[in-house]
Amino acid sequence: MSEDSWTGSSSLPVERVTVNLTSKFLETFRHLRHRLMSAPAADHLTQSGNYRQVAFFGSLIENALDFITVLDSNGTISYESPSVMISMGYKSEDLVGKNIFEFIHPDDAARVGRIFQEGVKTPGYVSNFECKFRTKSGAFRTLEVIGRNLLTDPNVRGIVVNSRDITDKKKVDEELRQSEMRLRSLLGFTDEVIFEFDAIGTFINIWTMNEQLLTGPNRDVLGRRASDVLGEKLTAPFLEVFRRVLTTGHAESLEYELDVQAGHKWFQARISPIVSESGSAEHICFHARDITERHRNEDELRHALSLLTATLESTTDGILVVDPRGTIVSYNEKFLRMWRIPKEVAASHDDNRAL
Numbered sequence: 001m002s003e004d005s006w007t008g009s010s011s012l013p014v015e016r017v018t019v020n021l022t023s024k025f026l027e028t029f030r031h032l033r034h035r036l037m038s039a040p041a042a043d044h045l046t047q048s049g050n051y052r053q054v055a056f057f058g059s060l061i062e063n064a065l066d067f068i069t070v071l072d073s074n075g076t077i078s079y080e081s082p083s084v085m086i087s088m089g090y091k092s093e094d095l096v097g098k099n100i101f102e103f104i105h106p107d108d109a110a111r112v113g114r115i116f117q118e119g120v121k122t123p124g125y126v127s128n129f130e131c132k133f134r135t136k137s138g139a140f141r142t143l144e145v146i147g148r149n150l151l152t153d154p155n156v157r158g159i160v161v162n163s164r165d166i167t168d169k170k171k172v173d174e175e176l177r178q179s180e181m182r183l184r185s186l187l188g189f190t191d192e193v194i195f196e197f198d199a200i201g202t203f204i205n206i207w208t209m210n211e212q213l214l215t216g217p218n219r220d221v222l223g224r225r226a227s228d229v230l231g232e233k234l235t236a237p238f239l240e241v242f243r244r245v246l247t248t249g250h251a252e253s254l255e256y257e258l259d260v261q262a263g264h265k266w267f268q269a270r271i272s273p274i275v276s277e278s279g280s281a282e283h284i285c286f287h288a289r290d291i292t293e294r295h296r297n298e299d300e301l302r303h304a305l306s307l308l309t310a311t312l313e314s315t316t317d318g319i320l321v322v323d324p325r326g327t328i329v330s331y332n333e334k335f336l337r338m339w340r341i342p343k344e345v346a347a348s349h350d351d352n353r354a355l
Helices: 013-037 039-048 050-063 084-088 106-121 167-186 226-230 232-248 292-314 333-339 343-347
Strands: 067-071 077-080 126-134 140-150 158-165 192-198 203-208 252-260 263-275 281-290 320-322 328-331
Touching: 067 084, 106 126, 106 140, 106 158, 140 167, 226 232, 232 252, 232 263, 232 281, 263 292
Parallel strands: none
Antiparallel strands: 067 077, 067 158, 126 140, 140 158, 192 203, 192 281, 252 263, 263 281, 320 328
């Protein structure tokens, strides 16, 4: 939903609870609380069950992390729940009678004003938006706001606003966004993938510049266990490494082959524990790099060496190769037999001993 949008829906659970609580609270708590001072009234309320209702909603609203504000059609505060003290530092009486826009950040005032004016025109409409609100100390905190026009409700006769302080959440979200941007900048190479797994091998996060190195699209993998994606047999060795890494706290490396969207690939992985603020390690960082080309080159080199060795052994000549420093580089069996040189001498690669 757009930040500045209004809808006629009342399907939001938090909005329903807020409106119901506020309506009941304003209907009972505000008008009956002072009557509790008289014993006859208290007896009547207790007998009717209203006392418990008042006490319940009063305690609920006073101790809620969210705070409830009721505005008139001009934006003047007619009611403020005591819980405003928790995050904003005000007492209810500090705000009642003042205009809400005195506390809205100048950068948000025009936008919130447009939302307010539009909402006042249509009874029952709900608005959802964020804005910065000035605290008692003068600092600004970011609020998530849900408001509903109940001006025509005889029990309320106001615009009910439920606000929640999300400043810390926004800060954490921004830090996570910055961290992810830094991570993506480090993943400038298209041959790398970083996975975050939990202890049982569930894909928690995936970062890569090349999704072709995955077995499937991110959306089809995240939240699933590796055994469900790759199969139990293929996953078992990885889970064993996960257990060791989480137990010892020491990183391990391994190489593996896997069929991915780009074809059959070889990967080299560095598996290390992710340590939480409490010092415990419950998740795994799995940093994989595509080494298919290197693996192919190594295979070709091994094949070439095998051919060379077979050629040297099949010739009728004795062959000894020595570098300029006098180190034996290569030889064949024919040479050893011709000169009766023990294998252990040749294996020492010392030309002086061989002579």
